[in-house]
């Protein structure tokens with residue numbers, strides 16, 4: 450993708466000048482943790498709905514599967530309520546941290562996005578109907594009952610698709626101008642691989658959950674599932690986790706391979722490789738469990754659970770890292786626009802207060818400080834963010850501001866630990882000159898500048 454062209458065509462909104470309730474790094478940690486708790490129950494709900502219907506169909510031929518299907522459907526109603534309630538937290542965090550991106554995506558997929566609410570209501574009502582008619586719609590009515598379950602599965606499958614389309618669309622501001630509603634948003638990025646990855650994760654997690662739920666000592670197995678034995682029930686669900694995790698070994702790399710490259714950093718790659726290693730370990734343990742006899746199966750459950758938690762944490766963090774790095778440049782552009790707007794606004798207020806009218810304040814141009822917003826996402830004064838610090842830049846260019854301009858127009862590749870810097874040629878020489886002077890001023894050792902001149906954070 451041509452960075453320069455896509456940046457010129459990309460809509461850049463102005464941020465709301467409201468302070469965040471917490472510092473953004475803490476908010477990001479809270480977002481990731483709350484999201485993982487939420488998605489845990491979403492996975493159990495999705496996996497439960499799907500497995501319950503599949504088991505019910507198998508139950509037409511093998512009676513014990515029908516009982517299992519019913520007991521699974523009992524877990525779904527609780528898990529779906531938790532999924533929805535626990536969705537509020539991450540939704541609030543994401544709308545604070547990525548306000549412009551999240552709401553832009555919501556607005557672009559308007560009807561689909563708002564239809565999440567009626568769809569959730571319908572899905573829940575159908576799920577309850579399915580559960581409560583289980584022992585009524587039997588015999589000749591059984592097929593009708595199964596059809597109801599299949600209907601619920603389809604509604605349930607549509608909701609995460611809408612969410613995913615939004616969360617995905619917000620990552621690609623350069624695609625916003627072409628979006629014509631929900632269906633066209635499905636063409637952006639890699640929605641479908643991510644969706645199947647999510648479905649498989651749901652099956653894997655639900656298998657593991659149900660192996661523990663029905664396999665635990667306290668579960669009244671003889672009463673609830675007469676004729677079933679604890680070991681074989683555990684084995685059924687372990688198998689589901691096992692095969693779904695194997696499928697992830699195909700879907701995972703597919704997601705990674707179809708990810709638009711913009712946000713893939715070395716750190717992300719290392720993190721994901723770590724996730725794959727954990728998944729392989731998990732598979733080995735699951736295999737051991739499946740192969741052990743009825744009296745031993747379940748011994749490694751806690752370890753498997755722990756590995757699964759690590760895996761989910763790794764993937765959740767990776768997801769956030771990808772989002773951060775793919776939005777970095779666009780966030781910097783928004784910050785620049787916001788700073789410029791504010792300075793124009795302040796100047797206009799002053800002119801108005803002085804009785805001078807709005808005058809030409811609106812035409813006042815950018816300053817080195819306001820333009821630095823383009824760079825601030827990656828370059829800090831003494832900290833190494835996604836790029837060398839300004840101290841280091843000062844060391845290289847203190848006698849050569851022209852060198853900064855040349856580099857910003859056509860950045861090279863010097864340091865292997867960073868992803869390459871995008872070109873800022875579109876800012877033009879005059880603006881780059883102002884940024885270069887400003888950077889040298891900020892990067893100079895404290896003794897050489899008035900420290901009061903150093904902005905803390907933009």
Ligand code: HEC
Pocket residue numbers: 777778781821823824825826827828835836837842845846852853856857861862863864865867868869870871873884885888
């Ligand atoms: C998206 C992140 C990002 C943004 C935004 C960014 N840079 Fe960079 N910059 C980098 C990275 C990464 C490097 C190091 C590249 C390397 O060494 O391979 C770098 C290096 C530099 C260097 C040092 C070059 C050298 O010779 O070692 C200068 C100067 C620089 N950037 C200026 C700017 C200016 C000016 C802006 C804003 C107009 C800016 N950067 C915006 C990521 C960024």
